[in-house]
Amino acid sequence: MEWSIQDIARLAGTTSRTLRHYDQLGLLVPSRVGGNGYRYYDEECLVRLQRILLLRQLGLGLPAIAEVLDGQRDTVAALRTHLALLEQERDRIARQIASVRTTLRKTEEGEPLMAEEVLDGFDHTRYEQEVTERWGREAYERGDRWWRSLSDAEKKAFQQQHLDIARDYGRAHQAGAHVDSDEVQDIVRRHVDWLSVTMNPTKEYVIGLGEMYVADPRYTANYDRHGEGVAAFVRDAMKVYAERNL
Amino acid sequence: MEWSIQDIARLAGTTSRTLRHYDQLGLLVPSRVGGNGYRYYDEECLVRLQRILLLRQLGLGLPAIAEVLDGQRDTVAALRTHLALLEQERDRIARQIASVRTTLRKTEEGEPLMAEEVLDGFDHTRYEQEVTERWGREAYERGDRWWRSLSDAEKKAFQQQHLDIARDYGRAHQAGAHVDSDEVQDIVRRHVDWLSVTMNPTKEYVIGLGEMYVADPRYTANYDRHGEGVAAFVRDAMKVYAERNL
DNA sequence: GATAGAAGTTGACGCTGCGTCAACCTCAAG
DNA sequence: CTTGAGGTTGACGCAGCGTCAACTTCTATC
Numbered sequence: 001m002e003w004s005i006q007d008i009a010r011l012a013g014t015t016s017r018t019l020r021h022y023d024q025l026g027l028l029v030p031s032r033v034g035g036n037g038y039r040y041y042d043e044e045c046l047v048r049l050q051r052i053l054l055l056r057q058l059g060l061g062l063p064a065i066a067e068v069l070d071g072q073r074d075t076v077a078a079l080r081t082h083l084a085l086l087e088q089e090r091d092r093i094a095r096q097i098a099s100v101r102t103t104l105r106k107t108e109e110g111e112p113l114m115a116e117e118v119l120d121g122f123d124h125t126r127y128e129q130e131v132t133e134r135w136g137r138e139a140y141e142r143g144d145r146w147w148r149s150l151s152d153a154e155k156k157a158f159q160q161q162h163l164d165i166a167r168d169y170g171r172a173h174q175a176g177a178h179v180d181s182d183e184v185q186d187i188v189r190r191h192v193d194w195l196s197v198t199m200n201p202t203k204e205y206v207i208g209l210g211e212m213y214v215a216d217p218r219y220t221a222n223y224d225r226h227g228e229g230v231a232a233f234v235r236d237a238m239k240v241y242a243e244r245n246l
Numbered sequence: 247m248e249w250s251i252q253d254i255a256r257l258a259g260t261t262s263r264t265l266r267h268y269d270q271l272g273l274l275v276p277s278r279v280g281g282n283g284y285r286y287y288d289e290e291c292l293v294r295l296q297r298i299l300l301l302r303q304l305g306l307g308l309p310a311i312a313e314v315l316d317g318q319r320d321t322v323a324a325l326r327t328h329l330a331l332l333e334q335e336r337d338r339i340a341r342q343i344a345s346v347r348t349t350l351r352k353t354e355e356g357e358p359l360m361a362e363e364v365l366d367g368f369d370h371t372r373y374e375q376e377v378t379e380r381w382g383r384e385a386y387e388r389g390d391r392w393w394r395s396l397s398d399a400e401k402k403a404f405q406q407q408h409l410d411i412a413r414d415y416g417r418a419h420q421a422g423a424h425v426d427s428d429e430v431q432d433i434v435r436r437h438v439d440w441l442s443v444t445m446n447p448t449k450e451y452v453i454g455l456g457e458m459y460v461a462d463p464r465y466t467a468n469y470d471r472h473g474e475g476v477a478a479f480v481r482d483a484m485k486v487y488a489e490r491n492l
Numbered sequence: 493g494a495t496a497g498a499a500g501t502t503g504a505c506g507c508t509g510c511g512t513c514a515a516c517c518t519c520a521a522g
Numbered sequence: 523c524t525t526g527a528g529g530t531t532g533a534c535g536c537a538g539c540g541t542c543a544a545c546t547t548c549t550a551t552c
Contacts, residue, residue, distance in 0.1 A: 003361055006499070011361055013369025016500075018539065036547055037501055043359045047349060053368045054342070061537070079350040086346060090339045096300070097332045103293060104325040113289045115249055115257055122299045123259025252528070262529075264510065282518055283530055307508070 002031060002040045012053060027066050028052060047075060054082055058089070095121035165191050169234050170226020179237040188241040191234075203246035210235035210242075248277060248286040258299060273312050274298060293321060300328060304335065341367035411437050415480050416472020425483040434487040437480075449492035456481035456488075 005016045022028040023039065028049055031042035041049070048069065055065045072078045099120040106113055168187045177184050192206060223231040251262045268274040269285065274295055277288035287295070294315065301311045318324045345366040352359055414433045423430050438452060469477040 001358060004499080008361060008365065011365040011369065015540065017541080020501080021539070034500095038499085038547080039501090046359055046361055046364045047353070050346070050349065050364050050368065053365070054346075056538095057368075075353055076350065079346055079353065082346050083343065083350070086339060086343045090336060090343065093332060093336045093339060097329065097336065100296070100325055100328050100332060103296065104322065104329070107293070107321055107325065112247060113292055115254060115292055118292045118296050119254065119257040119299070122296065122303075123257065250528080261511065263512080266530080267510070280518095280529095284518080284528080285530090302509095 002042045003046070005030075005039045005041070008041055008046065008049065012049060022052070022062075025062060025066070027062060027069070044075075047079075051078060051082060054085065058085065092121050161190075161194050165194060166223055166230075167226060169223060169237070170230050173230050173233045174227050179233060180240045184237045185241055185244075188237050189245075191238070192241065192246075203242045206242040206246060207239050210238035248288045249292070251276075251285045251287070254287055254292065254295065258295060268298070268308075271308060271312070273308060273315075290321075293325075297324060297328060300331065304331065338367050407436075407440050411440060412469055412476075413472060415469060415483070416476050419476045419479045420473050425479060426486045430483045431487055431490075434483050435491075437484070438487065438492075449488040452488040452492060453485050456484035 005019050009016045009019055019028065020039070023030060028041075028045060030039035031045050032040045034040065051069060052065055055068060056062075060068070072081070099117055099122075102117050103113065105111075165187060168190075169184075172181075172184050172187060223234050251265050255262045255265055265274065266285070269276060274287075274291060276285035277291050278286045280286065297315060298311055301314060302308075306314070318327070345363055345368075348363050349359065351357075411433060414436075415430075418427075418430050418433060469480050
């Protein structure tokens with residue numbers, strides 16, 4: 001089945017002019033253009049538009065959206081990450097709701113307000129960095145062509161490398177090593193080398209990735225299984241490495 | 247307590263330049279400006295900023311936000327409506343989550359997609375109209391100076407007028423009257439006259455208000471207590487009236 | 493076939509809400 | 523005094539549209 005430009009513009013709450021603009025940018029190319037120049041969109045386009053709309057809603061600019069979409073072509077995996085982001089957004093709104101309730105209660109009771117409480121949940125400016133890092137990671141682990149080119153054994157070995165790195169971080173942390181020690185920095189070097197197979201990590205990327213390991217419970221769990229506080233330890237070690245070497 | 251411009255810019259995820267811009271527009275005026283020209287914000291400013299950020303998040307332009315904020319000065323009432331809007335937004339995201347789950351399931355099972363399902367929850371372009379209508383209504387029912395100037399008896403009489411109108415809509419609907427009949431149009435005229443006490447309803451406003459009666463369950467309930475389908479009946483009657491008379 | 497209105501096209505322009513930068517001042521700590 | 527953090531105003535430009543004009547195509551009706 002396919003839809004006209006106005007069909008989906010209406011449903012998406014946008015305009016045909018915007019969709020043509022997206023076409024011009026190569027962001028959402030219609031599945032077919034009729035002999036009359038009319039654009040038609042199929043289901044694949046629909047899903048792609050859904051992804052675009054979500055990322056716009058999260059505040060990403062169009063070039064970043066294009067990067068994210070090009071970085072992950074496996075629709076099912078993308079939709080799963082989609083879900084995770086929406087759930088995060090739902091949680092943020094829940095925090096806003098709690099914040100307004102607190103403000104309301106304190107206003108009625110004449111209690112002093114705390115700025116952090118009043119504005120909790122309203123800062124969503126880090127989404128672009130967070131999303132591109134997350135999608136970046138998804139891309140090279142699951143959807144990237146390079147990844148797909150690996151045999152199962154190669155994939156296993158690559159993943160094992162990361163498990164080894166995580167284990168070694170844990171050991172060093174447990175042994176009380178300093179984040180800037182040679183031992184720990186060597187683990188970070190292996191980690192960054194591991195990242196470098198499919199990309200060229202910038203200093204900012206490495207620092208941001210370390211922060212993401214702490215901020216996102218799922219990544220934190222990857223490291224903290226080796227001991228409580230390992231994720232933060234990794235973040236700090238990566239920061240040191242990035243500042244010294246990248 | 248008070249905060250510097252950077253204190254709250256950071257918490258709100260915005261810039262001091264934006265806050266100065268808001269000051270220039272008169273949208274968020276600092277509670278104090280030091281002898282050195284530095285801006286400081288108190289708790290009242292914090293709450294006002296919270297309201298601004300929410301309305302921005304909902305897509306309202308700054309002039310509309312100013313209008314909304316000026317229309318409702320009772321902080322507690324405003325925060326309650328705030329909550330209602332956030333809950334609505336949470337529900338919209340829940341619909342998005344359901345939509346992505348549906349897309350995911352259908353993609354995995356190879357089922358055809360329906361455009362309405364895929365894009366459900368992604369259209370949030372009507373917020374400006376909806377919010378201003380809702381706040382407009384709140385303003386004149388609760389927070390408006392005119393409303394406050396009425397005695398309790400006068401308030402009761404004014405509200406009774408609306409109850410009478412709703413009852414009469416119900417009776418006409420039950421009697422099978424047509425939305426464009428003289429009888430029903432006379433009820434609409436009384437309704438529009440009732441609205442006209444504190445404002446000058448435009449054609450678009452009246453049509454949009456009728457649509458809101460159907461779209462928002464709380465308003466629908468006001469009318470449908472007189473019989474199922476009365477809200478839609480009122481909407482249609484108002485549309486006919488607006489197109490003929492406004 | 494003619495007509496009218498809906499549905500689409502491209503291209504140009506302008507708008508809104510910022511973000512960035514320059515040039516400057518003020519404050520605080522050493 | 524010096525330096526860097528924290529603030530100011532003003533100017534400019536940007537991104538992502540929305541609107542409009544001028545046009546073509548399609549569809550339904552007579």
